[in-house]
Amino acid sequence: MHFETCFLQGFQQSLFCAHQHRKSAPNLTHSAVRIAMTDNPPPVWSDIRLPASITPSLYELTVQPDLVNEPFSFQGTVVIHLHLAAATTDIVVHMVNINIDAAALRVASAQDWREPDDIVINHVQEYVVFRFFQPEKLQPGDYQLRIDYNGLLGQDLLGFYNSSYVDADGVTHNIATTKFEPTYARRAFPCLDEPAMKASYIVNSIANITLTPTVLSNMPEASRKQINGDIYQITFQPSLAMSTYLVAFIFCDFVGTSLPFHGGAKNVTVWTRPDAQAQGLFSLQVAQNCTDFYESYFEIDFPLPKMDLIGIPDFISGAMENWGLITFRETSFLIDDSQSSASDKQRTALTVCHELAHQWFGDLVTMRWWNDLWLNEGFASFLEYHGVDHAFPDWQMNDQFVTADMLNAFDADSLPVTHAISVNITNPAQINSLFDSISYDKGASILRMLSAFLDSLHPGQPSVFQSGLANYLNEHKYNNAETSDLWASLSAASQQPVATIMSAWTDSEGFPFVSAQLTTPSTIVLTQERFYQYPQAGNSTNTPQVWWIPLNYQTDTDANPVSFPMPLVQQSNPLAFNSSWIKFNVGQTAVCRVRYDSSLLLALKNTLAADLNALAPVDRAGLVADTLSFMRSQYVTPTDALRFTSVLQNETNYVVWQAAVRYLTVFEPLLRLQECYGQYRAFIQSLILTALNATGGVPSATVQEDPLNDSQTDILLRSLAIDTAGRFGHQPTLQAARALFFADLAGTVTISSNLRSAIYNAAMASDQTDDNDTVYHSLIVRYIAEASNPTERNRIIAAMARSSKPYILYTVLTWTLDPSLVRVQDVISVVVAVAAGQQGLNLAWDFFQQNFAFFNSKFGERMATLVTGVTKDFTMQANADEINQFFQLHPVASAALAVQQSTQRIASNEAWISKNADETCGYLFAA
Ligand SMILES: [Zn+2]
Incomplete structure (x- = not known):
């Protein structure tokens, strides 16, 4: 290998040396990959698991994003302090989409760095192998491996990536941020990217503080020094031992608002775009309340000196529990009192409490390997309801768990192809597929079952489940654990054979x-x-x-x-x-x-x-x-x-209606072509009428509505009842919704944010073309005007996707190709929403096929959700054949299972119709 001579002259200097020579440095991840010497063939690691004999203890990481010159890039240096337990020639580290500028190793106590004799890249397992042949194998002991590298900031919301927002003056502000779970830390720095390879991190962020004055990481800032003009190096305190996927660093120009927790000794801070600062206050209050609750629930103090939460304009999931620096999608984080609805608040509160639960369950104690992902996600999904219930005791959260998470689990786990909660993992792609309803919702459901059962055996006593959890966390903190460790703690606390009781629930598919x-x-x-x-x-x-x-x-x-x-x-x-x-x-x-x-x-x-x-x-x-x-x-x-x-x-209870609507709508695609379709719609209208009237239905368009003083669940029921009545063609609701919409447009009344989604949906569902076009055009105007209000935008586009007019649906679909109209993070849900409608199914499927290359390039690993959404509601074998043919010609590995499930479901749809449609229609005609 040929490295720059300045490489050995010191940590900081080399970063710039590497930069200086970047153009001429060999690009090891591409054509210049060196093949090992033929007389000493390399055992290029082909196992998905790293060799157990190499363990990291500390990463000294320096990163510098370039948010000025496009394409946006970054450079970095990492010094990995590691221990070799056995003699070896090979040091195996994860790395992907990164170019190495230089690499060297030294014995921890020595001064001299030594270049590797060879570097081999394994693209399948995403490894880089540093090989040392001469003069003899590396002997057991402590070493430092140093790598200078560079890469492009991701545009796919993974690894170290670029997000942006446009302010009120039309100025674009760029952000460099991270999303590492499960296996994307290796895109930002070479690392031993397994959850059990915990280490401490010292992060040094080199930032242009005029461009990105706010620089955050897991730990508080320890020091900063000027390097050159606006360029500063910001060094963060050393972290506690943690997994790679929890590391985070962010460069932005956001503003923060803080509240104290832990008896005033620590601060929780929310960070937002400057023009959205007030919208962070709801999450801030929830976070303060919930953090205090978890400290007492787990009987373990929050271990870090601070807790930051930040809303990122482009974020691939709802949120990510980076230890001490939680990242959120804005729609799961920002609450605008005049814009956000009761359900927005609820979703946000649940997301905040979910991520905070992870600070203990997942971050403090981490699953040993991804096969036990459910330990992280099941617990956070279970505890988020406790956290929100503590903050909002009148929201009926325990009941809502059943009609949300548990029914999600049932629906996912009742398909012919599913997976057990605990699974074997044989390739990196499989890790991603585990972030599903089985790990989250079924995991949470079996924990809720176990806690209810164990505590029912000790009535009137403190929860044995809770004390078992506290023991588990204390025993494994700063470390890793497996499912059997949890069962052992709960068995000890409850004196029950927990492993025996739970084995079928975690080891078998289905329920x-x-x-x-x-x-x-x-x-x-x-x-x-x-x-x-x-x-x-x-x-x-x-x-x-x-x-x-x-x-x-x-x-x-x-x-x-x-x-x-x-x-x-x-x-x-x-x-x-x-x-x-x-x-x-x-x-x-x-x-x-x-x-x-x-x-x-x-x-x-x-x-x-x-x-x-x-x-x-x-x-x-x-x-x-x-x-x-x-x-x-x-x-x-x-x-x-x-x-x-x-x-x-x-029935006038929200949770009952939530369950009912979920399953009543299942029959909509099945009865669409049946003679009794109208009777089916009328039947649902007749069922919902009492709930609709009890909640007041659509407010008058002539009276400025009083602020609602209803309970959370009554507010949610009113919205659900209007939405359901409108969806199934209840004319008085449609007319009233249209009238209210036009009054709002004229400025004589303002639609409550709680009802806006339902009113938009019902107004769009009108079958009067003239009105419909007026609604449509005014929604488009509003959509364009509300570019910085993702909540309102989501409501508008969801309503447009409900239309029965093909030209409206087609417009919505074409918008998904333009990221200035529909953010990449929202594309899948918009296309799926169109496909869910009576008129949209064929259109969405055709559009998907027509633009397959676009979708496949954008959503590689997430194609399954999209494929399921655009195919599942067909009811004829001919559709299934067409879908199969299409995917034979255009195979998508990550969606192969989804295609299989959809074609099975279509066969089942057809079978259900042939066997049950007559009896269903007979009942509905007689009803
Ligand atoms: Zn989670």
């Missing part, structure tokens, strides 16, 4: 449903089997699976939940029955559906028809969700299911 069958007038027999949403689509195996289900029940004679003896493992479990009705899974804590036979379901329906409050809202929500889901999967007949659904006529 069970329990069938309750009245076999004699006084005997119910319970059986369990795996639940498939589309059973006829070919459930691969029929081997009986058995879960330990902590099932309880309540009856009219026994209002307190009675536990069914654990384990419910046999195939048939008798239960004496001597009441008029029975409801299993009280509180919906067990992760299962329950199917009642026709007579038991009718008894529940009659009970609720007489007195809705015979069951708690969450139990009513569970019954509605299960019953409609069984109708789709053909475990319950349409007649039984729809008859039960009539209890919704009196």
Whole structure:
């Protein structure tokens, strides 16, 4: 290797030497990769896992982005302090999309640097191997590996990447920021990029402080020194031991607002664009409240000296839990009192509390390897509800968990192809695919089940689940853990065989449903089997699976939940029955559906028809969700299911309606071509009417609306009821929404931010072309004007995607090709929203095919979501054939599973229609 001579003259100097010689430095990641000597063939590491004998202890990292000269780039130097436990010729480090300018190694205690004899790149595993042949192998001991490198700031929102925003004067401000989870730290600096390879970090950021005066990292600033003019080196305090994927550094011109926590000893700060400073205050208050809550819940102080939260204009996910510097998508972070709705606030509060939970679960104690990702994500998804419940006790968060996360888990885990919570990982791409509903929602659901079960065994005592968690965190802090470690802590705290109880839940795919069958007038027999949403689509195996289900029940004679003896493992479990009705899974804590036979379901329906409050809202929500889901999967007949659904006529609870709308809309694509489609729409209108009226429906267009003093869930219900009534063609709602929209346009009233989304949707759903065009054109004007208000923009484009007019839908689709109109982060959801509509499905699929190259280049790893969205609602085999043909010609590795699932689902759609449409229509015509 030929390095610049100045390379050995000191840490800081070499950064600039490397820069100076950058043009002539060999570009090792491209054509100039050297092949190792033939007489000593390299064992180029082909294992996805790094050799265990090399462990890092400290990274001294210096980074300098160039946000002036395009294409925007960065240069860096990293000195990795590492320990070799065994003699070796090879030091293997992760790296991708980076060019090495220079590299050298020295024994930790020595002065002299030594260049590697060879450098080999393994593109598949994203490794760079530094090889030292002469004079002998590297002996065990402590070393420092130093690499000077450069790269381009990513444009794909991954690694070290470029985001930007345009201010009110039309000036573009550029940002350099990071997003490393799961495997993108290696795009920003060569590193041992595995979660168990924890180390301390000293980050040095070299910034132009006129261009980017705000420079942040995980730790507080320790010092800054001027290098040249506006160029400063900002050094941050050494971090605690942490994983590579949690490192963050940001260069921007944002402003911060702080509040104290930890009894006033520490600050939490939110950072926003200068013109959005006030919009950060909601998240700031939630963060302050939630951090204090977690400190007492976990009985462990927040370990870092400060907590920063920042909203990034372009962000690939909702947020990222970098330790001490959490990054957010703006729509999950900024709340504008005049613009944001109750549901925006709720989503933001949940996201903030999710990321804060990670500061302990994930950051302080980290999963040893990605196969246990659920430990991080399941816990954060479970605890976020506790955090928000603490901040907003009247939001019914525990009930909302069931109708959001748990139903998400059920829907994902009932497909023929799914995965167990704990999985083996054989390639880097697979790591990404684990960030799904199984790890998050199912993970959270089984933890909620376990906590309810363990605590139910110790009534009136402090939570044994919580004390088990605190023990787990204390035992593994600053370190890594596996699922078995958690079970051990919870077993010790609860004296229960937790590993045995939980093994099927973490190690098997799918989840069970329990069938309750009245076999004699006084005997119910319970059986369990795996639940498939589309059973006829070919459930691969029929081997009986058995879960330990902590099932309880309540009856009219026994209002307190009675536990069914654990384990419910046999195939048939008798239960004496001597009441008029029975409801299993009280509180919906067990992760299962329950199917009642026709007579038991009718008894529940009659009970609720007489007195809705015979069951708690969450139990009513569970019954509605299960019953409609069984109708789709053909475990319950349409007649039984729809008859039960009539209890919704009196229902005014938000969580019940949230569950109901989720599954009532499932039948929309299935009934579109049926004679009773109009009756189906009228049926849903008739069900929602009471809820609509109870919440006030669409406000008058002539009276300036009073501020709403309703509860959070009533506000959410009102919006949901208007939206649902409008979607299914309730004319009074459509007319009132249109009138309100025009009054708002004329400036005589202002639509409440809580209702704006529902009103826009209903106004767009009008089938009167003239009005529709006026709504459409005024929304376009507003969309263009609201470029700096992503919340309002999302509402507008979602409403346009609801239109039944092909020219409007087509306009929306074409916008997705222009990042100035639809940010890259939002493209998939917009295309999928168009595909979800009656008129949009074919159009979106055609548009997708036409622009396949664009989508595939932009969304490589995220194509599965897009492919599922534009294909799943077709109902004819011919569509499935066309989809298969297209993807045979245009294979997408990351979406192969999605294509398979969609074609299975289409087959199942067709089968459902042929078997059930007649009976469904018969019921609806008679209703
Ligand atoms: Zn998370």
